[in-house]
Amino acid sequence: MSSFYKLGQMPIGLTVPAFAILLVVFGIPTVLLFLISLNAPDFSVTNYYAFFTQPANVRVLFQTIEVSLVATGICLIVGYPTAYLIVTASKSLRITLIALVIIPYLTSGLARTYAWIVILGDRGVINNLLLGLGLIQSPLPLIYNRMAVYIGMVHIMLPLMILPLVSAMMGIDRSFVAAARSMGAGPFTAFRRVFFPLSLPGVRSGSLLVFVFCLGFYITPAALGGLRDAMLSTFIAAQVKSSFDMSRIATAAFILLAVAIIVLSMVGLDLSGTQGRAANPVRKSWLARLSIIRNLKLYLSELPRPYRAKRWAAQLYQAGTASRWPQIIGRVFVVLVMVYLLFPGLIVVVMSFSAGAFLEFPPSGLSLQWYRSFFGDASWNGAAWTSVQIGVEVAILSTIVGTLAAFGLSRMGPGSRSFLTMIIITPITFPVIVVGIATYLGLIELGLIGSQTGIILAHSIGAIGIVVVIVSATLANFDRTLVQAAKSMRAGPLQTFMRVTLPLIRPGLIGGAVFAFLQSFDEAVITSLVGGLSVRTLPLKMLENMRNQIDPTIAAVASLLMLLPLLWIIVFYVLWWKSKAKAQNTLPAPAA
Amino acid sequence: MNMHARTPLPLPEDELLHEKRVLPQIEFRGVSKMYGKVPAVRDLSLTVRRGEFLTILGPSGSGKTTTLMLLAGFEAPSAGDILIAGQSVAAVPSYRRDQGIVFQSYALFPHLTVAGNLEFPLEMRGVNAADRKIRVGRMLERVHLRDFGGRMPSQLSGGQQQRVALARALIADPPFLLLDEPLGALDRNLREQMQIEMKSLHKEFGITTVCVTHDQEEALTLSDRIVVMRSGRIEQIDTPEALYDRPATCFVAKFLGEANILEEPDFRIEFDSAQPSGTVGMIRPERIRIVAPKESKRSDADRRQSVTGTVDDMIYAGPLRKYHVRVGGTVLIVREHVAAGQPTFRPGDEVRLDWLRSDVRFVAA
Numbered sequence: 001m002s003s004f005y006k007l008g009q010m011p012i013g014l015t016v017p018a019f020a021i022l023l024v025v026f027g028i029p030t031v032l033l034f035l036i037s038l039n040a041p042d043f044s045v046t047n048y049y050a051f052f053t054q055p056a057n058v059r060v061l062f063q064t065i066e067v068s069l070v071a072t073g074i075c076l077i078v079g080y081p082t083a084y085l086i087v088t089a090s091k092s093l094r095i096t097l098i099a100l101v102i103i104p105y106l107t108s109g110l111a112r113t114y115a116w117i118v119i120l121g122d123r124g125v126i127n128n129l130l131l132g133l134g135l136i137q138s139p140l141p142l143i144y145n146r147m148a149v150y151i152g153m154v155h156i157m158l159p160l161m162i163l164p165l166v167s168a169m170m171g172i173d174r175s176f177v178a179a180a181r182s183m184g185a186g187p188f189t190a191f192r193r194v195f196f197p198l199s200l201p202g203v204r205s206g207s208l209l210v211f212v213f214c215l216g217f218y219i220t221p222a223a224l225g226g227l228r229d230a231m232l233s234t235f236i237a238a239q240v241k242s243s244f245d246m247s248r249i250a251t252a253a254f255i256l257l258a259v260a261i262i263v264l265s266m267v268g269l270d271l272s273g274t275q276g277r278a279a280n281p282v283r284k285s286w287l288a289r290l291s292i293i294r295n296l297k298l299y300l301s302e303l304p305r306p307y308r309a310k311r312w313a314a315q316l317y318q319a320g321t322a323s324r325w326p327q328i329i330g331r332v333f334v335v336l337v338m339v340y341l342l343f344p345g346l347i348v349v350v351m352s353f354s355a356g357a358f359l360e361f362p363p364s365g366l367s368l369q370w371y372r373s374f375f376g377d378a379s380w381n382g383a384a385w386t387s388v389q390i391g392v393e394v395a396i397l398s399t400i401v402g403t404l405a406a407f408g409l410s411r412m413g414p415g416s417r418s419f420l421t422m423i424i425i426t427p428i429t430f431p432v433i434v435v436g437i438a439t440y441l442g443l444i445e446l447g448l449i450g451s452q453t454g455i456i457l458a459h460s461i462g463a464i465g466i467v468v469v470i471v472s473a474t475l476a477n478f479d480r481t482l483v484q485a486a487k488s489m490r491a492g493p494l495q496t497f498m499r500v501t502l503p504l505i506r507p508g509l510i511g512g513a514v515f516a517f518l519q520s521f522d523e524a525v526i527t528s529l530v531g532g533l534s535v536r537t538l539p540l541k542m543l544e545n546m547r548n549q550i551d552p553t554i555a556a557v558a559s560l561l562m563l564l565p566l567l568w569i570i571v572f573y574v575l576w577w578k579s580k581a582k583a584q585n586t587l588p589a590p591a592a
Numbered sequence: 593m594n595m596h597a598r599t600p601l602p603l604p605e606d607e608l609l610h611e612k613r614v615l616p617q618i619e620f621r622g623v624s625k626m627y628g629k630v631p632a633v634r635d636l637s638l639t640v641r642r643g644e645f646l647t648i649l650g651p652s653g654s655g656k657t658t659t660l661m662l663l664a665g666f667e668a669p670s671a672g673d674i675l676i677a678g679q680s681v682a683a684v685p686s687y688r689r690d691q692g693i694v695f696q697s698y699a700l701f702p703h704l705t706v707a708g709n710l711e712f713p714l715e716m717r718g719v720n721a722a723d724r725k726i727r728v729g730r731m732l733e734r735v736h737l738r739d740f741g742g743r744m745p746s747q748l749s750g751g752q753q754q755r756v757a758l759a760r761a762l763i764a765d766p767p768f769l770l771l772d773e774p775l776g777a778l779d780r781n782l783r784e785q786m787q788i789e790m791k792s793l794h795k796e797f798g799i800t801t802v803c804v805t806h807d808q809e810e811a812l813t814l815s816d817r818i819v820v821m822r823s824g825r826i827e828q829i830d831t832p833e834a835l836y837d838r839p840a841t842c843f844v845a846k847f848l849g850e851a852n853i854l855e856e857p858d859f860r861i862e863f864d865s866a867q868p869s870g871t872v873g874m875i876r877p878e879r880i881r882i883v884a885p886k887e888s889k890r891s892d893a894d895r896r897q898s899v900t901g902t903v904d905d906m907i908y909a910g911p912l913r914k915y916h917v918r919v920g921g922t923v924l925i926v927r928e929h930v931a932a933g934q935p936t937f938r939p940g941d942e943v944r945l946d947w948l949r950s951d952v953r954f955v956a957a
Contacts, residue, residue, distance in 0.1 A: 484666050485699035487687040489713035489764070496687070499712075503703045 014408030017401045018424055018464050026427055026461045029442035037250035047251040064232040065259060068214035071153040075161040075210050082337045083165035085330050099569060104341045105159035106565035108522045110542050111558035113220045115344035116152045125347055125361045148224040156220060157213060158341060161206040168202025208264060215260050216431025218525050223546055232256045233433035240529060253434045260431055345562040352555040359552045370556035380553055387521055387538040390452060394459045394520035399513040402467025410475045425465035436526040443530050450532025458530045459523055463516035470515060474508025514568060616677030616767050617642055623672035625658050632658040634824040640802055645794050647803045647811040650821035660804045664770055665689050692761030696773040698753050700745035706756050707741035713764040727763060735759045751782045762797060771803040775810055787813045808848050820844050841956040845874045852924045871954040877927040879951040882915055884935060885944045898946035903937045917945060
């Protein structure tokens with residue numbers, strides 16, 4: 001007990017396990033990668049020179065940036081009105097809509113990408129429908145082009161844009177808009193002059209999140225795009241598969257990382273300005289002088305927003321429009337967005353019950369044959385079992401290590417806390433392909449390539465970051481005087497933790513564990529690099545099938561993955577909303 | 593020393609309480625607390641007497657909360673020592689000490705019921721379940737919350753939460769009680785009611801109590817003695833009456849109630865005794881009489897000093913009227929109770945102010 005107490009006295013000590021894993025699996029390899037890209041020990045920029053003198057490389061680089069920017073732009077254009085309409089809806093409708101946004105957010109990205117292949121393919125839902133109606137003679141080229149890439153990417157990224165926006169908009173005090181109206185501003189002016197500027201932090205965090213995820217996007221563009229739509233990550237992955245020239249891979253990875261950092265700092269400077277600084281009063285430190293790092297820091301502090309977005313029960317802001325048309329248009333718009341987000345999943349679920357030898361929509365007959373095939377085929381259920389095992393172990397490891405780190409961080413000064421948090425969550429902020437390459441290098445050094453332990457470590461570096469973010473948010477809301485109160489009543493440190501702290505932060509811990517599990521369960525990019533040939537996880541098996549499109553069993557798998565979020569929603573409902581409701585809804589107690 | 597207040601044994605029928613308690617004396621010896629290079633408390637020496645209700649009063653940043661944290665064991669002194677019943681406790685962690693604390697936010701455990709909260713300190717002291725139940729029931733009765741044991745803290749009103757916090761601090765029968773801004777979160781009416789209730793609880797339990805507040809009214813109402821703190825140091829310790837009537841410094845005079853400072857050149861003060869150097873004259877607003885300039889002088893005129901001035905402002909506050917009267921370059925505050933037949937002066941009226949020379953106090957500037 002005394003050693004426990006002493007550990008608690010040393011905030012840094014609690015973060016040691018997290019940093020040890022991070023450093024060995026990811027940190028040192030990243031530095032090594034950088035040195036390799038610079039031809040260490042000779043140090044030259046020949047690799048970078050070689051990269052930029054190849055027109056094809058430069059084209060891929062610009063294409064990556066272009067695709068990411070366009071996808072982010074579409075997300076913002078679609079996401080902002082959606083978020084606004086969600087926030088202005090009535091309370092029960094708002095909660096429903098947010099749940100409908102969260103369901104795809106929690107659904108496997110692979111399964112959702114697969115859904116678009118099924119819908120847009122030459123013999124997919126749309127073409128079949130049009131052919132059947134006799135409107136077209138030959139299939140339209142809907143897939144394997146840039147449009148399909150955008151459709152798929154925006155579909156996956158949209159929740160990531162909407163959730164921070166909703167969270168930021170919910171934080172806007174409705175009395176501000178009322179005040180503007182009382183001063184003679186019309187509804188549109190009040191929106192433009194008051195609501196919109198106040199929602200900018202949400203715009204910034206949503207856009208940055210989406211943009212950086214897009215930069216590292218690998219599976220969706222590769223699965224839905226044509227050969228000419230290669231992203232830098234596709235290019236890197238192809239290099240790994242074919243040539244395995246480490247210096248070229250390292251160079252490409254660092255160019256991608258540099259693009260992320262440069263664009264982040266530019267966007268950060270542009271949009272954040274005074275607004276961002278006012279919203280995030282970061283204590284001045286030597287760090288703050290480096291504007292790039294500062295903007296990164298701002299961006300990183302925005303990251304937790306989707307996880308923190310749980311003030312959904314807060315007071316709603318009612319727009320109060322006089323005319324009917326805007327309302328009707330708004331409703332139609334929200335319905336369309338929700339259909340876009342959810343319909344692909346529904347189609348896959350329905351198709352998975354097809355009776356024929358191929359997938360068809362609408363199915364000519366119903367059967368469970370693909371589910372039988374999934375549960376009967378050892379390669380499928382074996383992969384699923386491996387993924388569950390890995391996911392559970394990742395969840396356990398990262399919840400323990402991440403919670404300790406979050407505790408340590410919560411006891412530090414604000415300066416060192418935000419700096420160390422920034423470092424701990426780099427694996428979830430760097431483009432995923434870069435993390436994959438670095439981890440690959442790290443696991444080679446450890447001799448863990450192709451082992452389950454290696455995959456668990458590789459997944460854990462990101463999962464630890466997620467747990468730290470979620471548990472830190474929980475700890476920030478945790479009233480420290482409760483600990484003092486317990487101690488003043490003669491509860492020792494261990495008793496205080498077990499009886500007071502743990503019960504109160506348990507929702508955060510379970511939430512962290514669930515997200516850590518999800519991070520691992522759906523991870524395909526890093527796994528494909530470090531898994532070797534021996535370990536087959538479910539996402540890898542799905543990826544393989546998506547490429548070949550032979551086995552319709554994948555539809556059954558995808559629809560099972562679609563149903564999984566409902567389970568998570570129930571878990572979160574029980575954990576958060578219920579406890580919130582208990583604490584808040586009964587507040588005006590009957591006076592005695 | 594007011595040791596006389598120290599006798600009544602609480603709830604004489606209570607067989608669980610009848611172990612003889614030795615109420616300790618608490619002593620601060622030259623205690624300092626630094627946060628980095630910033631001193632929060634400097635060289636504080638103070639004795640809390642057995643059974644007394646001592647209030648530490650001061651503005652924010654005066655070190656009063658740090659003093660309480662030191663006493664509670666949540667902070668360790670940088671220098672000096674704290675003794676409870678003659679034993680140094682500077683190195684004893686809070687959970688090995690025996691004390692009851694009421695926190696400003698009440699710090700009721702949100703995941704436990706009211707009864708669960710009250711049981712907690714008993715459980716930590718190893719009291720068995722049956723006894724816990726009896727004592728919780730009795731305590732709830734005592735704070736008028738008999739039927740609330742099963743509620744969650746969030747289902748209680750502010751005043752009820754406050755009573756639960758107090759009950760939780762007292763239930764294990766600790767030798768002393770620490771209160772951190774205990775009534776700060778309550779509205780005015782409730783606060784007055786709770787002040788009376790706390791005073792009666794203190795009397796009944798006879799427990800040594802140290803309270804920290806910035807609310808002078810709370811301090812004056814509740815305390816046996818008040819410590820006024822300013823930037824980490826003790827400014828003055830005395831009974832409420834003495835502090836109000838004979839403040840040692842200008843700071844104390846202004847912090848406890850309103851004070852008029854009489855300085856040259858607007859006032860050439862006439863005194864009964866010689867003015868000590870480094871001091872200024874101070875008079876309380878209610879000691880000044882306001883009359884029309886032509887009103888005939890009273891019989892005690894030879895013991896009074898009088899000045900003339902102009903009414904700047906009149907504030908009507910129920911049974912009181914407050915005037916701001918300009919005398920030369922100084923504005924004096926005058927407070928008088930509204931009585932029948934008393935004239936009301938309007939801004940711009942010429943008035944005469946007078947006061948007993950013996951009512952003027954010398955306070956360190």
